[in-house]
Amino acid sequence: MELKSYQHKVIQDLEQYLGYVQEYKKINVAFNNYWEDKIGPYNPITGEGMEPYKNNIPNAANVCIKVPTAGGKTFIACNALHTIFNAFGSELPKAVVWLVPWSNLLNQTVSNLSNPEHPYRQRLDTLFNHRVEVYEKKDLLQGSNFNPTVVQDQLTIIVMSFASLRASNKEDRKVFQENGQLAPFVAQYKDHSHVLDNTDETALINVIRSLNPVLVVDESHNAESKLSVDMLKNLNPSFILDLTATPKENSNIISLVPAIELKKEHMVKLPVIVYNHHDKTEVINSALHLQRKLEVLAIDQHKKGGKYIRPIVLFQAQPKTNNDNTTFDKLKEQLLKIGIPEEQIKIKTADRDELKGIDLMDKSCPVRYIITINALKEGWDCPFAYILASLADKSSAVDVEQILGRVLRQPYVMKHAASLLNVSYVLTASAKFNDTLQNIVEGLQASGFSEKDYRQRDIMPEEEKKSSGGDPMESFLFPEQQESDTNQEDEIDKDRVSFNPEFEAETPSEDAVVVEIESMAEEQNKEMEAEIEKQQSQPIDENQFMEMGDKVKRYKLIEQHREVAKEIQLPQFYLETPQGDIFGTGEELLNQEALLKNFKLSNEDTKIDFDQISSDLYKVDIEKVGKDEYTPRFTKIEDQLVKDPMVEYILAKPKENQVKDIAHQLIQLVGNMYPISDQEIRKYIERILASLNPEQLKDILVRKYSYAEKIKAKVRLHADAYAEEQFNDMVKIGKVVTKPTWQFADAIVPGILGGSISNSLYEREGSMNNFETTIITDIASMNNIAFWHRNLGRSKGFSINGFKSNHYPDFIVVTKSGNIILLETKGDDRDNPDSASKRRLGNKWADLAGKNYHYFMVYDKISPDDAYNRTKAKELLAKL
Structure with missing residues (x-):
């Protein structure tokens, strides 16, 4: 399992931030400068x-x-651990406390991180040899294979719930009590400053504190109370990584994933189609017909070689009340009366869990309908869940925000042939539909999406809404005009359910409402696909900036230059691809990955001059410098490692x-050198080491x-040399060409601003060093210059x-001219x-781009081959 492009960008952002910590030596200064530069x-x-x-x-x-x-x-966090521990000296034990808010999420996390067949564990095994x-609290309390020796020699992940660290009940207090099983750790303590007041030095909490663990806080928006913050402090962490779709106000965000990136990668079923019916009976009828329609499509797809999918309906029942509205028991009874086989129906509430031990993704699993209230709000994943059918009272606004995320996950993370299998559905019967839509927006926002990601249709007439208690003011002023029993007409009417469960699953649905829902879904899916296509070439950085909205200061094109600038399309290199590619256009933007397709690093020479090895590298740790004041401590690597047992x-x-x-x-220190595989790097390094004494x-x-x-520099040298040779060959035979594609944006986000210099293309340009400022000031004042632009790096600007x-x-x-x-x-x-x-590279670009395109590398006084000093460059530029 490899990182998606946006996941890779998250890891790059984390590496970049840690680089700022190394540079500025203070956590807060590093964070502030990290964003200021962006x-x-x-x-x-x-x-x-x-x-x-x-x-x-x-x-x-x-x-x-x-x-x-x-x-x-979770997969991002597994990769992030490697990045974080590489930024710290090796004296720091590789200890992680992985915190989750709920017990079901805890069980799921432990299972996935422990299972050697699961992609999460496989990634950890690769990264940490x-x-x-992986431990649970009960393992640690018993000292089960948990001692100073094994902790020193491995990545130790302790999965715990927030509640287990809050000493609120007898079971949880064990974390704070004396524990003889953990006595071996006491001998390893450097000192006892980490021991909490009124706790024994052998208590599990003090052992964890002695390890200065890295904390991974999953769904961190649930850990914002003072009690939760105190819990985090009690763990004495060295680093805290929060993961959430909805960061709180006090979060220090270093990377954010725009929703459009998940759509590009087919991670989610969007848009959400929302259809408001007249009553609950219609909701149930539509849910049953729609489920069958989706299953017919899924069966057909599977027969043609596609993945197995069994679409599932989540029925959101009404909680039990004095009026005994539609409860989960009553709903199950109604479904059985319609003829739905009992093995296809399961109830999942806070008190009843009929899903325990069931693998919903298994082909032999018969479950097609799950009845819940809000028990599925977190930690429950089944990509087969397609339809959320709410059976709240008509007079209620449907409260779906807590479980909407359960139907968003896309099966197998791929685009399916049937477009209806690429979207999700919410069926309601709410007189307060506008309020329901607001709850859906909040549900999407809680999942990291927005109001742009749903489409709705409302067929309940306004008069019906009014008579259903939709207007509380009228109900108060004119109670005699209200229906005496609004619940009676809202009962489920079996005779109006046209679904026939005895038909074979392959039988398509002809229900009129479902046909309309299908039409909506197909149309809206087509629109979203067009948007995704438009976004494919958009850099992730720009999508991040769009996600941040008004926080990002943009500087516009100067109007007098707009007409000329918008006509310019700068050429980039394209590689000819086979026309037979089903999605191919015959060409793709060239990158080094394509040129290194047949590169074998393990065959390259291993001659590296190790005589001039630096001795002044430092790594970061954290030390206390005053009351509640901490700063990174930088330890000289060789001093640190000579003492390393x-x-x-x-x-x-x-x-x-x-x-x-x-x-x-x-290999861990060399890091990811994609597209060169870890296995190739391993072989190369082992060849180097085998010859050493x-x-x-x-x-x-x-x-x-x-x-x-x-070693990394040598690998890059080999890769660049091979790629350049391939590039020149492909240019020679016409497989690599230039194509005008890149355009100036209407506005830019330069980050740190440079000085104001005449003839700039934008209102303000990005920062420049002294030499850059001198050069462009000279050029900007020349009579033949129309305008200039400080090209932005890091995926923001134009690249060759x-x-x-x-x-x-x-x-x-x-x-x-x-x-x-x-x-x-x-x-x-x-x-x-x-x-x-x-x-x-620059000169080759200019040659292939055309006679009006030029590349200049300008030095101050020297003039290497194909480059110019400052004086000569000005002389030549003046003639263009």
């Missing part, structure tokens, strides 16, 4: 920019990732095992961060895509192979 400074008056860091838990960096329902929060152990432990093994262990550590292997363990950087990672030239300059210049500035100390490679 979207500009915070303005408390206008609300633009990201609010400053909130120091919620003083002894830890506390950051939040916003991910909509079905966005893969199969040294992973793991060094001697590894060196005591046979050389073959040493190589495997050290290779694993280096014991002293050299020990030196790598002591200074592994520096060695990893050297080619054999290297995307190259973002510093400036785009347009002359009055229509010449377009990409200009890259370099200090005289930056004449290196990387700069030479960018020149070759």
Whole structure:
């Protein structure tokens, strides 16, 4: 299971933030600068920019990732753990407390993280060399395979519920009580400053506190009370990662996933089709017919080689009241009377769980109808759930926001051939339909989506709403005009249910209302697919900015340049693809992945100069500097690792095992080098290590961060060289061409602003260093220049895509005669192979783009091959 593109972006954002922590040495300063560089400074008056860091838990960096329902929060967290532990020194035990709000979510999390066949556990095993152990509270209290030795040698994940740390009952108080099973940990304590007042040093809470764990807080919006915050503080964490679809006001968001990204990846069934009926009987009738229609489509798809789907209806029953409205028992009775087989119906409420032990995704499972109230609100996932049918009283606004997310998850994370299987459905009979729609919007928002993600149809006449108690004021003023018994007409009428359960499942539905719902779904699905198609080329950064709305300060095109600028389409490299591709257009935007398709790193040479290894690398830890005041502590790596007992432990093994262990550590530090596989990197590193003697292997363990950087640079050198050779070959035979596609945006988000210089394309341009400012000031004042633009990096601006990672030239300059210049500035100390490679790429782009396109790399005084010093560049530019 690989990261989706947006999930990969989340991990990149986390890595970037941790890089800022390394650079600025303070958690809050790092956070503030991280966002300032992305979207500009915070303005408390206008609300633009990201609010400053909130120091919620003083002894830890506390950051939040916003991910909509079905966005893969758990998988993101598994990958994030690797990123976080790489940012800390190896003295910190790899201990994680994974907190969840409910017991059913706890059981699900433990099961998935423990199961060696599950993608979550497989990812953890890959990232942590199969040294992973998952514990529940009961395991720890018994000391079951939980001791200082195993904790030192593995990733330890402790899954707990919020409640189990709140000492509110006898069972939970055990966490705070003396425990002889955990006595071995006491001997490992550095000191006793972490021991909570009035608790024994052997108490589980103090053992956890001694580990300075990383906290993963799932559904973190449920952990905002003072009690919950105190609970988090009690764990003495080193880092807190919040995961939620709805961050609270005090969250420190470092990455957010736009809903459109889930739609692109077919993670969710959207839009939601909402249909308001006359009464409950119609709701049930439509639900039964619609379920059959969807199942007929699913059966046909399966026969043609598609995935197995058995669409399920969630009936949301009315809670029991004095009036005994439609309860779950009564509803089941009604369904049985209609003829629905009992094995197809299950009840799931707070008190009754007939789903326990049932795998709803199993082909042999007969369940098609689940009756609930709100017990499915969290922690229950079944992608086969398609229809939410609410049987609330007609006079009520339907309260669906808590369980709407249960029908949003897309089966098998793929687009299905039948369009009706790519959307979800909510069926209601509410006289207060506008209020119901508001609840649906709130439900979508609680899942990380918006009011744009549903479509509705209301067939209940206004007169009927009025007589159903829809207007409380009229009911108060004119009670004699109201129906004496509004419930009577709302009873389920078996005779009006046209569904025949005795027909075979393959029999299609001809119910008129369902036909209308189908038509709505097909039309709205087509609209959404068109929107997704339009969004495919949109960078994730821009979608993030759209999600953030008014927080992002944008600067518009200057009107006098608009007409010329909007006519410009900058060419990018495209690769010819087979025309036979079912979705293909015959060409795709070139990236290095395509060029490295047949690259075998394991075959490349391993000659690396390790003589000049740096000794001054540092990693971050957290230390207390005053009352409730903490700051990152930076420990010199080699000082830290010389004392690391793991060094001697590894060196005591046979050389073959040493190589495997050290290779694993280096692979983690080298990190993801997609599209080069982890397996190829492993083989390459093992070849390097196999030729080294014991002293050299020990030196790598002591200074592994520096060695990893050297290896990474060598791998990148090999990959770039191979990709460039492939690129040149494909250009030669016409398989790679340029195509004008990139356009200037109407507005930009430069982040930190540069100085105001004449002839700029936008109201304000992005920041520039002194040399860049000098160069563009000279150029902007030239008579032949129409306008210039500070090209934005990090996926915001124009890139020359080619054999290297995307190259973002510093400036785009347009002359009055229509010449377009990409200009890259370099200090005289930056004449290196990387700069030479960018020149070759830039010049190849200019050659293929056409006679009006030019690429300049400009230094101050020197003039390397195919580059210019400042004076020569000005002279040439003046003639364009």
